[in-house]
Amino acid sequence: MPQISAMIQYRYEGEGVEGFLRRGPAYPPEFHLKLFRDMFRIRLIEEEVERRYHEDQMKTPIHLVIGQEATSVGCCVSLTQQDLLYSSHRTHGNYLAKGGDLRAMLCEMFCRANGCVGSRGGSMHLIDKSVGMAGTSAIVAGAIPIAIGAALAARIKREPHVTVVFFGDAATEEGAASESLNFAVLKQLPVIFFCENNFYSVQSPLWTRQPPRSLSKWAAGYGLPSVQVDGMNVLAVHEATRAAVERARSGGGPTFIEALCYRFRAHGGAGDDTRTGYREQDERQAWDEVDPLALHYQYLTGAGLLSDAGRDTMRDEIVAEIMDAFDFATNSPNPVEADLYRHVYAV
């Protein structure tokens, strides 16, 4: 991890590429290939969404995860389907990594009746409880209290699953985050606070919002194990999450994970908005050097686990799946008026 940010004084205190290369061989080849394929799939889906966004048929705000694939994949590979994941507005990577159905996701983006939530959610609310993608909030820290409640329920019912909540750096600035950390530590809840620190809240850089100290240190003040990891490094994310999951499952309480990462696109919509001036081109380009896919691909080719031809075959398979899913979505029915009146109250 060569450079955190040109604008932001922020010291990276985790392990970089060296640790990744050293520990890589400890994992079986299939595992490494799965990590790469899952990230590759998310990247290709996002690129196709982005490519078609200007057609205005996906009438939903989008928050692309291009550049942040390693956090979702590295985390979710450490979870079972019964483990719960709550998320924010940037849901695509979370939903797909947790096992959410691609067709149902695209139907949701195209506002179709058979979207994963029947066209009530759009891009920000991709939910599928059957795979543990349990809920999202578009109010930055909004899902954090919900997640501690889910963990509380698991505790009271003596259920073995853990709850993970994804949120961005800015969520730590809302009071609900502080309140929730305090309560989770007080009750030693089986919950993992997964903070994707991409250094920006929309276009407001971290340094205008917080003093120069790491979020992992801020969280540690609440009295829970708190780690900072290289969020561009899928194996580092996996290892941090695995340790946190083991702790939570064995009754060891909550963990805070700060994953340093970077979004390659605008906060919302298609394309990169760096030219608008809120972040510098040098900074943006420096992060290309640690693209999570390139980094892992480099390792796989170096270890003789994947070749260019193998990657191309993988791409062809994924692209075929994506094209099929887009066709399915664009040929799916629109909701009818009667659908609007359903599920206002539960019976």
Added chain:
Amino acid sequence: MPWDEGLVNSLVYDAPDPKEGRVLSYVAALREALDLALEADPAVFILGQGVDDPGSMFGTTKGLHQKYGRERVFDTPLSEESMMGASAGAAMNGMRPIFMHNRPDFILLAMNQLVTHAAKFHFMDNGQTTVPMVVWAAIGRGWGSGAQHSQAIQGILLGVPGLKIVMPSTPFDAKGLMLSAISDNNPVLIFEHRWLMKKDGIVPEGIYKVPIGKGIYRRRGADLTIVGASHAIELGLNAANKVASEGIEADVIDLRTLKPMDVDIIEESVKKTGKLLVVDTGWSMGGVCAEVGCLAAERWLDHLRAPVRRIGLPDIPTPAGFTLEQFYYPDVERISGAIRDLVRTRSTVTVP
């Protein structure tokens, strides 16, 4: 003695008829409902600031933490928003939390989780999740409660889809509506009134439910319709009984539930009497009084024989001082005056 104990003790209520059954105080009826629910369903738990302290939420949770353990009845940090969200999160995962507050004013800290999360999840995820939770608070009045310990916020929440709002007025209803709210699969707000807490009434033993969304006639009469809930409709009923000696007979409808509102019962009565007085413990502007008044204007204008009257709070924060309070709150005198005005009013609407 709690700060307003003396004031509440001084309030005189009609003595219940002991021949009709067991008499319990309002607080005891609520405590019994909570006790029965905890006993019947392991998914039920209670949280809130001080639910296990000696005051025990006006006595409604007294001893329950000893009986059911502190995993099911527990004190919370002063983290209103997060505890509201945690209640919702637990409810979304198989539990039935009851989140209790001394005063509704503190719920305002938790509006994000209540309004933007708990009320919306069932809709947002297309019915995958239900959010069966109860949020309980007692509206304060008197003895210096002032602007920040007296707010009756039901009007603010009336326009939030997905919420249910319950406001009992008798010990019987307090227990029966609490049991209904706990078994309901939606977020249900229960707003009690501090001045009802010492009221006695007939309360059957065991589990029974008062249906949510159904109002009830407390009194029948042909001259006008009085609509309201909680402490306000108790004042309305007292006022109606008072003017009966002058030959004025009112329908008194206790809505019991503000949302969903029992529009049918109001319609039936207004079409009969042609005159409507709405009473509420909250502000008239944009609140319960405004909503019911608007319904009448929108749907039953042809039946109205006088302008709708509202007796709620003026568009002013609550003063703490005793003297100013007397000018601020509605009482039986003011409601009686409004009744007399309404009954005297000739039709201002030309009915063809």
